[in-house]
Amino acid sequence: MSRRGLLAALGVLALALAWMFGEGLARAAGGKTTIVEISVIHATRSDGGVTIDPQLRDLPQLTKEQPFVRYNVFKLLDRRQLPCEKGKPAAYALVDGRTLQVTLIDVTERSSDQRYHLRAEIAGAGKKEFLKLLEVTASANEPFFVGGQSYQGGTLFLELVVRAG
Amino acid sequence: MSLSHETMLELMALADGELQGEAKDRVENLAARDEEARRVLESMRSTQVRTWLNDAVAQQARTADGIADAVMERIEADPAPMSRASQRRVRRIAVAQVVVTSAFAIAAAVAIYLRSSGHAAGRAPVASVHVPNGVTMASSVEVEEIDSLANVSIFEIPAATPTRPSTVVVWIDDEAGEK
Numbered sequence: 001m002s003r004r005g006l007l008a009a010l011g012v013l014a015l016a017l018a019w020m021f022g023e024g025l026a027r028a029a030g031g032k033t034t035i036v037e038i039s040v041i042h043a044t045r046s047d048g049g050v051t052i053d054p055q056l057r058d059l060p061q062l063t064k065e066q067p068f069v070r071y072n073v074f075k076l077l078d079r080r081q082l083p084c085e086k087g088k089p090a091a092y093a094l095v096d097g098r099t100l101q102v103t104l105i106d107v108t109e110r111s112s113d114q115r116y117h118l119r120a121e122i123a124g125a126g127k128k129e130f131l132k133l134l135e136v137t138a139s140a141n142e143p144f145f146v147g148g149q150s151y152q153g154g155t156l157f158l159e160l161v162v163r164a165g
Numbered sequence: 166m167s168l169s170h171e172t173m174l175e176l177m178a179l180a181d182g183e184l185q186g187e188a189k190d191r192v193e194n195l196a197a198r199d200e201e202a203r204r205v206l207e208s209m210r211s212t213q214v215r216t217w218l219n220d221a222v223a224q225q226a227r228t229a230d231g232i233a234d235a236v237m238e239r240i241e242a243d244p245a246p247m248s249r250a251s252q253r254r255v256r257r258i259a260v261a262q263v264v265v266t267s268a269f270a271i272a273a274a275v276a277i278y279l280r281s282s283g284h285a286a287g288r289a290p291v292a293s294v295h296v297p298n299g300v301t302m303a304s305s306v307e308v309e310e311i312d313s314l315a316n317v318s319i320f321e322i323p324a325a326t327p328t329r330p331s332t333v334v335v336w337i338d339d340e341a342g343e344k
């Protein structure tokens with residue numbers, strides 16, 4: 001093998017090692033996919049009693065508090081698990097034509113608990129930006145809600161929760 | 166080796182006496198100015214190397230790159246035409262090539278790491294409602310930052326049992342914003 005050929009082979013080997021090394025670092029830094037579960041809840045006000053979709057198991061304990069107390073009918077429109085890779089926005093089309101974009105910013109440790117730093121944005125449907133930016137840090141299986149979007153005589157509550165992989 | 170393939174071919178042609186006129190003057194001037202060109206020319210003029218060169222040209226005429234490599238290998242293998250200084254220089258060049266290749270590899274590794282960990286992803290500056298120091302509610306959910314043109318409220322709903330975290334609701338008044 002010529003000297004140049006040997007150098008080329010070494011170069012290819014070095015790049016292959018670099019790729020493996022880089023991927024290893026990325027994985028160690030949290031490069032794996034995290035699941036963000038999104039539930040879209042349509043809340044309306046009716047003259048009847050309280051009606052809560054049976055799939056919304058944790059909601060009944062919240063409906064006596066603001067802002068849920070303004071409504072008495074809660075229906076689950078969609079529930080989707082969105083794979084989120086660190087630093088890469090994941091988009092979800094909402095029923096009102098807007099788009100929810102979720103980005104996993106970082107994963108940190110706090111007293112043996114993994115904390116997920118998320119960024120959410122909601123825009124589109126020819127309207128002004130509804131939510132330019134929301135940054136939240138939460139543990140796995142701890143939901144938070146974003147409410148207030150007008151939809152078919154009521155409002156939408158988006159429940160976001162990180163599901164540990 | 167810093168000489169180009171074309172220069173190597175011209176030096177070979179000069180060594181074989183195939184150059185004339187302006188081309189011959191130009192290559193001779195190059196050999197007079199450039200020590201490496203001169204050494205290569207001297208090597209090519211030695212009978213042993215020239216005989217081999219003819220074989221090499223016949224075998225590897227398809228690629229100039231292959232010829233240049235083969236010439237250098239042969240020169241390195243023949244201690245007579247190349248001085249120790251030239252050998253050291255060739256070795257230094259080889260080491261430099263390995264160092265440059267390694268530098269590229271390290272740069273690639275860093276680039277892959279930064280790309281994968283999202284450090285390179287910048288964020289456009291926005292006018293925002295900043296929640297100082299990530300206000301920690303009784304819930305373990307921390308609202309770090311909110312930016313919206315509409316009215317924003319944050320509700321914290323205590324959990325039914327103390328062992329469970331409270332619930333955070335970010336309320337953005339869509340209708341008020343539409344007015």
